[in-house]
Amino acid sequence: MEKALSGVTILDFSHLLQGPFATQLLADLGADVIKIERAGPGDLFRSMTFFAKWVGGSESPNFLAWNRNKRSIALNLKSRKVHSIIMEMAKKADVVVQNFRPGVLDRLGYGYEDFKAVNPRIVYCAGSGYGEEGPYLDRPGQDMLIQGLVGLQTNTGRGDGPPIPAGSGLADQIGAMNMVYGILAALLWREKSGKGQKIEVNLMAGMLAHLGQEYCAVLNLDEDFVRPNSGIGHPGMQAPFGVYETRDGRYVSIAMSPFKTLYTVLEAPHLASYDDLETLFKKRDEVWEKVNAETTKFDMDDLLERMLGVDIWCAPVQDIRAASEDAQVVHMKMISSYEHPKAGTVKVVAPAIRMSETPPSIDRPAPMVGEHGREILAEFGFAAEEIDALEASGDMTIERV
Helix, strand or coil: CCCCCCCCEEEECCCCCHHHHHHHHHHHCCCEEEEEEECCCCCHHHHCCCCCCCECCCECHHHHHHCCCEEEEEECCCCHHHHHHHHHHHCCCCEEEECCCCCHHHHCCCCHHHHHHHCCCCEEEEEECCCCCCCCCCCCCCHHHHHHHHCCCCCCCCCCCCCCCCCCCHHHHHHHHHHHHHHHHHHHHHHHHCCCEEEEEEHHHHHHHHCHHHHHHHHHHCCCCCCCCCCCCCCCCCCCCEEEECCCCCEEEECCCCHHHHHHHCCCHHHHHHCCHHHHHHCHHHHHHHHHHHHCCCCHHHHHHHHHHCCCCEEECCCHHHHHCCHHHHHCCCEEEEEECCCEEEEEECCCCCCCCCCCCCCCCCCCCCCCHHHHHHHCCCCHHHHHHHHHHCCEECCCC
């Protein structure tokens, strides 16, 4: 079945998380993503892992998560021969994606103007931490650092504890989404105008946009968020919005619900004196403590049944393993897998969107370093002798099983 982005060729210079997640999303939709890695070790993410363990004994879960459906070619970008090869490929490409620090690829001859000179229709998407100019230009643009800079960490956690970063690469992932919608918009505009363009995405701007309602509230209401000691789920919300313990040692999230409905189902009429919006905000720590004292009288399953029965907005707090086995997750078939030549069967999260005519799918595992170098160059018209010479010179790496 033809996919929505079939026929779109992407030269992907990106590494780590932001760029690779963006290009994986496009690859799931059918784009031919050619991952241009460093000769030798390849993408830096190949050398990183969690738990000091490796999938199949050698492969990084970080890399395997963000690089399916791509082909890899591993080249020495400092080589002038390689430069001429990539510019020849660029003549037939549609999109270039990179998330190096600003100026790095430009100095090697892989900036927007370099690609535009050989292909005026090229869409060039550059991701960075803080944009391509300004006082933070030379600072490291890492996910957790960005979360702290823009206020997300200050808004997260208990008031009597330190600010808490999100337990995921949120800034990178939001940056990836911004890359995708910028690229898709540019491709659509190119169909109408015939012109390519440069897209700039940075993590800081993406996170600022993500916190739009929080910034709107603080800047217009002239009041700052203060984290409550109870760990209310959002520093701008009143009780009972938050996470509560149950008798069996589990936790439940309770969101927006009429407070009377909650204290009724908890069989706690003595909480009626707090049932006022201003009181629920000003005394939210006290309310949280009292509600938590009531939820700990119930086992999780019993409490959920009671609350869902009266339409209270609630859900169990689950870890990743439990979430992967959640009935809704299973129903949506959101946990999938692919076969990798070195790692074996790799379990991954499936594409998150559904399309009636051009559904995304997982068709390739994450590639080995430069695994597809020979076939890629052959497709772009390079002779076998040229390819042999490139590999023999060390300017191209091909990892084999």
